[in-house]
Amino acid sequence: MAEHVILFAGPMCAGKTTAIRSLSEIETISTEAANTDRETADKDTTTVALDYGEITIGDEDKVRLYGLPGQRRFDFMWRILMERAVGLVLLVNNDAADPLGQLAEFLEEFAELHERGGIVVGITRADIAEGPSLGDYAQTIAKSTSGAIIPVFTVDARDGNHMQTCLLSLIANIESRAALAYQQEQAA
Amino acid sequence: MLAFVKARYTVGLIGLDIVDRAKVNIILEKAFADGEASWLALYNDSCDLIITSGNLPVEAMDEQIVARIVDADCPDDGPFLLRRPLSHEAIVSLLRNAEAQLDSSAPAPEYGRLKVTGVTEVQPGEERAVEMAEAAPAAAPAPQMHPQFAALGPSYQQQIAAQQAPRPYPPTQAQRGVAASANAGSETVGESWADISIALYSILQTRVPTMARINLPHAESILIDFPGRRFQCAGFPDSIPLQPHQVVLRATLAQPGQGLPQGQPLERLLWFIGTRALGAGLAPWLCAEDRCRLVQWPNFTVLDHSIDHMRMTAAMGNGLLTAEELSLLSGVPFQKAAGILNAFSLMGLLHIERQPAPAPRVPAPVAGTGVGTRSSGSLFGKLIRKMGL
Numbered sequence: 312m313a314e315h316v317i318l319f320a321g322p323m324c325a326g327k328t329t330a331i332r333s334l335s336e337i338e339t340i341s342t343e344a345a346n347t348d349r350e351t352a353d354k355d356t357t358t359v360a361l362d363y364g365e366i367t368i369g370d371e372d373k374v375r376l377y378g379l380p381g382q383r384r385f386d387f388m389w390r391i392l393m394e395r396a397v398g399l400v401l402l403v404n405n406d407a408a409d410p411l412g413q414l415a416e417f418l419e420e421f422a423e424l425h426e427r428g429g430i431v432v433g434i435t436r437a438d439i440a441e442g443p444s445l446g447d448y449a450q451t452i453a454k455s456t457s458g459a460i461i462p463v464f465t466v467d468a469r470d471g472n473h474m475q476t477c478l479l480s481l482i483a484n485i486e487s488r489a490a491l492a493y494q495q496e497q498a499a
Numbered sequence: 500m501l502a503f504v505k506a507r508y509t510v511g512l513i514g515l516d517i518v519d520r521a522k523v524n525i526i527l528e529k530a531f532a533d534g535e536a537s538w539l540a541l542y543n544d545s546c547d548l549i550i551t552s553g554n555l556p557v558e559a560m561d562e563q564i565v566a567r568i569v570d571a572d573c574p575d576d577g578p579f580l581l582r583r584p585l586s587h588e589a590i591v592s593l594l595r596n597a598e599a600q601l602d603s604s605a606p607a608p609e610y611g612r613l614k615v616t617g618v619t620e621v622q623p624g625e626e627r628a629v630e631m632a633e634a635a636p637a638a639a640p641a642p643q644m645h646p647q648f649a650a651l652g653p654s655y656q657q658q659i660a661a662q663q664a665p666r667p668y669p670p671t672q673a674q675r676g677v678a679a680s681a682n683a684g685s686e687t688v689g690e691s692w693a694d695i696s697i698a699l700y701s702i703l704q705t706r707v708p709t710m711a712r713i714n715l716p717h718a719e720s721i722l723i724d725f726p727g728r729r730f731q732c733a734g735f736p737d738s739i740p741l742q743p744h745q746v747v748l749r750a751t752l753a754q755p756g757q758g759l760p761q762g763q764p765l766e767r768l769l770w771f772i773g774t775r776a777l778g779a780g781l782a783p784w785l786c787a788e789d790r791c792r793l794v795q796w797p798n799f800t801v802l803d804h805s806i807d808h809m810r811m812t813a814a815m816g817n818g819l820l821t822a823e824e825l826s827l828l829s830g831v832p833f834q835k836a837a838g839i840l841n842a843f844s845l846m847g848l849l850h851i852e853r854q855p856a857p858a859p860r861v862p863a864p865v866a867g868t869g870v871g872t873r874s875s876g877s878l879f880g881k882l883i884r885k886m887g888l
């Protein structure tokens with residue numbers, strides 16, 4: 312069975328756990344812990360290890376969805392999963408302290424993945440907080456990735472359709488890149 | 500005042516101080532009302548005739564005429580020079596000279612079924628500015644910016660400045676003539692969405708802070724707040740006819756505090772017009788040979804989109820493609836590829852390389868090799884089947 316690993320990353324409170332719940336067919340596994348990092352986010356629990364969910368397609372393919380902990384002290388896990396991942400759903404909450412700065416930091420952290428064409432950005436909680444515009448986010452992306460065209464949407468992590476749009480555009484982008492590379496190879 | 504006469508040519512007032520501009524405007528309006536000249540006055544540089552002040556560098560296309568306003572003692576001479584103090588006769592004579600040259604160099608721009616029926620209204624305060632300047636000619640230098648714009652705050656001022664920035668790519672003469680007709684203070688009457696879309700495109704490109712109303716027979720009006728990027732329309736999109744026999748777009752300069760307090764994102768309307776209302780082909784300002792690339796993904800979570808749209812968007816983000824190549828690569832009918840390019844260009848999401856284009860960046864696509872069309876290998880194809888899309 313082919314496995315496709317998709318990662319979900321972003322600041323604390325960005326909606327990673329919720330997004331995986333919205334997409335997964337199985338009961339998601341979450342390892343939330345009481346949040347002691349009160350200054351970073353006003354939330355009782357936070358993901359300290361991994362969220363996990365999956366989508367199975369026939370008996371051929373399994374899409375594994377992993378939510379990465381928001382706190383930097385767990386960085387080592389990012390690296391392990393990143394090597395296996397085909398793509399990343401990067402969620403940034405519009406009400407974060409410095410959403411553009413956070414976005415730039417995460418993009419830098421996951422530079423390898425965007426070089427493979429494998430990132431989509433979802434801006435969450437735009438319904439409750441007036442933050443930067445989508446154009447501002449797109450500009451930050453262009454600046455941090457030397458002009459790459461990464462899909463960026465406003466999303467509600469609780470909305471399954473929104474998360475499907477994220478996931479599908481991520482896959483479409485990766486496959487479109489591969490298809491064009493293949494054609495260029497054929498032409499050469 | 501609006502006069503319902505068809506304007507033949509457009510005149511752009513660029514970089515004039517408030518006094519000169521007000522005078523020219525008043526004279527143009529009077530000449531228009533008296534039937535002496537039928538020119539549409541605009542504040543952008545994509546017009547047949549540009550009137551600017553003596554020392555200002557203006558980049559013009561070959562077929563554009565540049566007239567300069569100079570002081571009485573300037574030694575220069577020529578058919579397109581205006582001396583201060585500006586007179587009615589001098590301006591009408593300038594227009595005559597310009598008409599003669601434009602008529603001889605090319606046929607008058609063909610507007611298709613588009614009728615331009617307005618002239619720029621004299622803004623409140625402009626007449627007073629003339630009176631004041633004439634009463635005290637040695638007064639401090641007149642401000643460069645219209646006080647109405649100055650009051651709108653820095654983002655509006657940037658928009659005004661952006662008007663004078665170079666175009667992303669040069670429109671053809673006919674397109675320029677048509678596009679120029681759509682700015683603030685004008686009314687555009689068309690017989691299809693294609694007619695009206697040119698006006699919308701022009702407003703979006705020039706970024707003049709504009710409020711607009713689109714009236715359709717037997718349908719709800721559409722109110723558009725361009726600076727706020729919002730629109731209002733009851734029952735949208737079902738209430739909007741795709742083939743109206745008349746569409747009227749009326750545009751006015753946005754006044755402070757006039758923006759729509761709420762509404763839907765403007766991109767939703769532009770997406771609808773581009774993908775559905777424009778009909779079978781490319782929008783009038785796009786050419787079949789134009790190579791296009793996406794500069795930003797559309798916000799699909801607020802747009803009514805299909806899997807084909809997503810697939811085409813991914814292709815556009817990774818290659819520089821013509822409409823035909825996009826259609827081949829994505830395995831969708833040409834009409835659908837044209838529709839998405841129309842929408843993206845209205846939404847300002849496209850980088851366009853106009854012919855003569857460099858060698859294609861992407862090898863000629865093999866039909867049906869794009870995303871999700873390769874039956875077995877594609878995760879995208881499998882996921883959309885799985886998700887029942």
Ligand SMILES: Nc1nc2c(ncn2[C@@H]2O[C@H](COP(=O)(O)OP(=O)(O)O)[C@@H](O)[C@H]2O)c(=O)[nH]1
Pocket residue numbers: 321322323324325326327328329330357358381435436437438439466467468469
């Ligand atoms: N209003 C609103 N709430 C959201 C949105 N996305 C996520 N949430 C909520 O934000 C909170 C944090 O989400 P969570 O998934 O725990 O974030 P995580 O720390 O990234 O795992 C939860 O209460 C979610 O229901 C959104 O777009 N709008």
Ligand SMILES: [Mg+2]
Pocket residue numbers: 327328329357358362378
């Ligand atoms: Mg969590």
